[in-house]
Amino acid sequence: MKTLLKIVGVIVGLILILVLYVNLSYQVDFTEEYPVDESLSVExxxxxxxxxxxxxxxxxxxAHxxxxMEDVARVDAGENLPLQGGMEFTLPPALLRAPNITPDAETGIGDLSDGSFTE
Ligand code: HEC
Structure with a gap:
């Protein structure tokens, strides 16, 4: 029994050392801009x-x-409502809200370039 505990202890210790090593040597840099092909143009x-x-x-x-949120049933019934956003997803600690994706340049995505849209 003592030998088994020693073996388990050594394995747990090795796993901890490995996790520590990976975490200390892992470098993540999110500062790089995502490349957008601004020359892309879709007719x-x-x-x-x-x-x-x-x-x-x-x-x-x-559309879903x-x-x-209260209009989803109307979409299910076949209505083509404007995609003005509003559906909310609570994923603690975040609250995601589906944005307005109508072609309106101010409130929607009308001013997105084709490259940004397809990124
Ligand atoms: C499961 C729900 C869901 C579905 C289905 C969905 N979206 Fe979204 N969409 C979201 C959410 C939530 C966001 C906001 C994400 C964020 O804030 O990071 C988003 C963001 C976007 C954006 C970014 C808008 C901006 O202002 O930058 C675009 C464009 C978009 N969706 C288009 C689409 C298209 C096209 C489809 C269908 C092919 C689609 N979405 C299907 C939930 C959804």
Whole structure:
């Protein structure tokens, strides 16, 4: 029994040393800007708009988060409501709120470049 405890103690000690070593030698730097290809330009065509609408209100479920919480049932019923945001997710300690992604340049994402949008 004593030998078993010694072996377990050595293994736990080695794991602690390994965890300490990894934590002390691990360097994370989040200061680097995410690269955005500002030269990217996507042509707006009626086909692309229709495909985006189909995806956003259909299989991609964008609308299920980017409408107000009380409007989700209306989206389910097939209404194409403006994607003005509002759905909230409480993930302590954070509160995430789905933002307005309408094409409005001030309140939505209308002023995002194609490169930023696809990043
Ligand atoms: C599960 C819920 C959910 C779904 C589904 C969802 N989103 Fe979001 N979206 C969010 C949340 C929450 C944020 C805000 C994240 C943050 O604050 O970091 C966000 C952020 C965004 C942003 C950034 C807006 C800004 O102002 O920078 C865009 C663009 C976006 N979503 C587009 C989409 C598209 C397009 C789809 C469908 C393909 C989609 N989202 C589906 C929850 C969702």
């Amino acid at each position: 707006i065509t009626p086909e692309r708009i229709a495909q985006g609408k189909y995806l956003a209100y259909g299989p991609a479920h964008c 988060c980017h409408v107000k």
